[in-house]
Amino acid sequence: MTRSPSPRTLIRRLAAADGYLDLGMPRQALEELALIGDFGPLDAPAQFLRGKALKAQEKYTDAIEPLERAAKMIPAPFSAPIWKMLGECFRHEGQNDQADAADVEADASFAQAPEGSGTPMISIQIVDPAAKTKTGRF
Numbered sequence: 001m002t003r004s005p006s007p008r009t010l011i012r013r014l015a016a017a018d019g020y021l022d023l024g025m026p027r028q029a030l031e032e033l034a035l036i037g038d039f040g041p042l043d044a045p046a047q048f049l050r051g052k053a054l055k056a057q058e059k060y061t062d063a064i065e066p067l068e069r070a071a072k073m074i075p076a077p078f079s080a081p082i083w084k085m086l087g088e089c090f091r092h093e094g095q096n097d098q099a100d101a102a103d104v105e106a107d108a109s110f111a112q113a114p115e116g117s118g119t120p121m122i123s124i125q126i127v128d129p130a131a132k133t134k135t136g137r138f
Helices: 007-022 026-034 040-056 060-073 080-092 096-111
Strands: 123-127 134-138
Touching: 007 026, 007 040, 026 040, 040 060, 040 080, 060 080, 080 096
Parallel strands: none
Antiparallel strands: 123 134
16 A cells, blocks of 8 residues: 655655755656656646746657646636646647637636735645745746
8 A cells, every 4th residue: 555645745845846846857857756756736737847847848748737737726816827837838739729718817817816925826835834935847
């Protein structure tokens, strides 16, 4: 029987993958995400990071599925940047109708953001029982 990773481990893997992407290292980000098979309740940010890493490698076709899953799981207005990224992947693959549909979804999602709030961002915060706080942005 395989033991599920702790929430702390999941967050650390997501944060590591995000950090690798910030450093322009999408292969390493994908390797981090591959270390955990099932992200459970954190599947949405994991799918987003997977899609973002694949897009950074210019693997647009491969990036579409995880980005689409993430965009559907993450509520508006936070899904807006993901819909935009998905539209870019569709456009690179010559799927202009799907790209336009993703752009419409992005605009609808952005419209749900409070006025003047800027670009929506996903933020996850966990508090360590030992009173240490970790925050990750994805």
